[in-house]
Amino acid sequence: MTPAETPEETEQRVGLILACVATVLLLASLGQTSVSPAFPTIAAELGGLDRISWLVTAYLLASTISAPICGKLGDLFGRKIVIQVGIVIFLGGSVVAGLGQTLEMVTLGRAIQGLGGGGLIVTAMAVVADVLPARRRGRVQGMMGGVFGVSTVIGPLIGGFLVEQLSWHWIFFFNLPLGLAVLVILQLILRRAPPRARPPVDYMGAALLATLLSCGVLIANLGGRTLAWDSGALLTLALLGVAAVAGFIVTEARAREPILPLTLFANNNFVLLNLWGMISGAAMFGTITFMPLYLQVVQGVTPTVSGMFLLPMMAGIMGSSILAGQVMVATGRYKFLPIMAAAALTVAMLLMATLAPDTPLWQVAVFMAAVGLGIGPAMSVGATAIQNAVASSMLGVATASANMFRLIGGSIGTSVFGAMFASGLQARLAGEQARGALGDLRALDAATVANLPPDLRDTVLRAFSEVLHPIFLIAAALSVVAGLASLALKEVPLSTILPNPPPEA
Missing domain, CATH: 1.10.287 (Helix Hairpins)
Known part of the structure; x- marks a missing residue:
């Protein structure tokens, strides 16, 4: 609050800042989720089906790199300039990708988007810590976690609509008006950091x-x-x-001024909370990757319907993220939340390990919701508790770490699970493949499986289901590790005051 502001005016300005922060998070997260429906169309139009995964990898890699760097730059130069530059970079990447006439150019645009998007996510979440004391952050961080859930649901819907009604290029151009509007509003409401010696x-x-x-x-x-x-x-x-x-x-x-101070790794809560974030990221991305495959191939539902089954998981993530934030606001404590969340995620993964060809779809939906309930608190509790555990001068880089380790967990987890799935399926169907009953397993899809002879189809469906079981059992074991590690967290009561409100916020 500045001397010219009344408490009511300060609350109004903070509310407007938080609304803009939520919009920035939505913009960056839509950059991750809205493009997936366009991948088949882009591959068909530009060629390079074997390289289409680079559209994901380029964004993931660039955002993972930019997150800690932008977090540190925010600590040094203030959040306003970093978040504004991040928006400009993200929009620039959108233009490059939208104008792309080759797969390489679209991939370059996605990488540029990722550089901006990774910085936007962590800097926006650090702004929350700048304008609210720790005790009040929990509720807001829970809502911010809900933004990610919303983007996962509406992103593919927006992308699919634009591909069908206009063209895949418009998925990238769609970002421009929203990004420019936020850029203007942030210029008006965020204060720039005062001049200081160049750090x-x-x-x-x-x-x-x-x-x-x-x-x-x-x-x-x-x-x-x-x-x-x-x-x-x-x-x-x-x-x-x-x-x-x-x-x-x-x-x-x-x-x-280290970009990622090594002293952070001597902080017990910093290490344990990021470990929890990595495991939650592996569980989330692993579920998102393999459940549509199970639903389409084993249960025989359409791609659209399989996408709808992500809704229960996202509802669970949003609900538990917001609830965990409310609990932190009410109690000022958080240590028990990671323990309970890890226990819930363990149970959910054990339930997922029972999936079979005859599992009723309503049970699948319940299992997916349970997974979301176990993942959601990592969105709100993790960021808030990490921010509460470090010095104010390290808020940006510490906040960035939560996003960085979650992405790393998702990337490594999905890769390891993918290798397990491929090798397990090969082992279970090697006999059928050897006698010529099956072709290249990499080409198996729902239509191919549906046209197999009944006995062979039943064998393939059981194999697809059973090969998922070790994946979910390992995820359950990792969740137990996260729960046990959370027992060692040091409860640092959440502060009710804002000790050093930054001039730019």
Whole structure:
């Protein structure tokens, strides 16, 4: 609150800031979710079906890299300039992708979008910590987690509508009016940080962090699929990643303003909460990846209907995220929430491990909702508790870590689960494939399976169901680890005051 503002005026301004922050989060998260319905169309029009996954990988890689860097820049230069530049970069990437006439150009646009989008998410969430004391953040962070759930539901619907009614190019152009409107409003309501001596920027640390994250994400996405695990290219990536880790540790230990301070990893709550976030990310992205496959191939539903089965999970995520935020506001405590969430996620994954060809669809919907209930608190509790555990000078980079580790968990988890699924299916159907009853397993889809002879179809359906069971059992085991680790959290009561309100907020 400034001297010229009354408390009521301050509350109104903070409310407007939070509304803009939610819109920024929606803009960035729609960049992840609205494009997926266009992938088949883009592949058909531009060619390169074997490279279409790079439209996902490029965005994921760029956003993972930009998150911690933008978080630190926000700490150094203020949130306003970083979030404005992030919007401009995101919109620039949208234009490049929308105008793309080759798959390479669209992929470049997606990478540029990711650089802006990753920064937008973490900087916007850090703004919440700038304008609200810790005790009040829980409710708002829960609502912000709900924004991600909303984008996962409406993103594919918007994308599908634009592809069918206009063209896939408009999925990217759709971002422009919304982004420009938010840019103007933020210029009016966010105050710029006061002039200060130019702080040192840890360029070497940023480059090494980008390198090690790139290697990690690329290995997770390419290993066992595009590149064999023992290939020279993958081993080179691994060696480069190891060298980047060593160089990063040395650089950050000496830097005046490290891009990701190593002291954070000595913070018990920082480490344990990010571990929880990684496991939740693996569970969420793994479920989103494999459940549509199960529903379409085993249950025989259409792609549209299989997408609708994500709604119960997203409702669970939104509901439990908001509820956890309300509980933190009411009690000022949070340690028991990760423990309960991990227990709920464990039960949900054990239920998912019982899926079979004859599982009623209503039970599938209930299981999906249970998964959402176990994941949701990580959205609100994780960010709030991490922010509460670190110094105010590290709010941006600490907030960025929550998003970074969740993305890393999702990327690595999906890759490992994908390798397990492929090898398990190959092992179960090797006999049928050997006697010529089945062709290339990579070409199996719902239509192909539906046209198989009844006995062979039943064998394939059982194989598809059973190969998912180890995936969900491992996810359940990881959830137990998250719950046990949460027992070691140190309860730091959430503050009810804003100790150092930043001038730009």
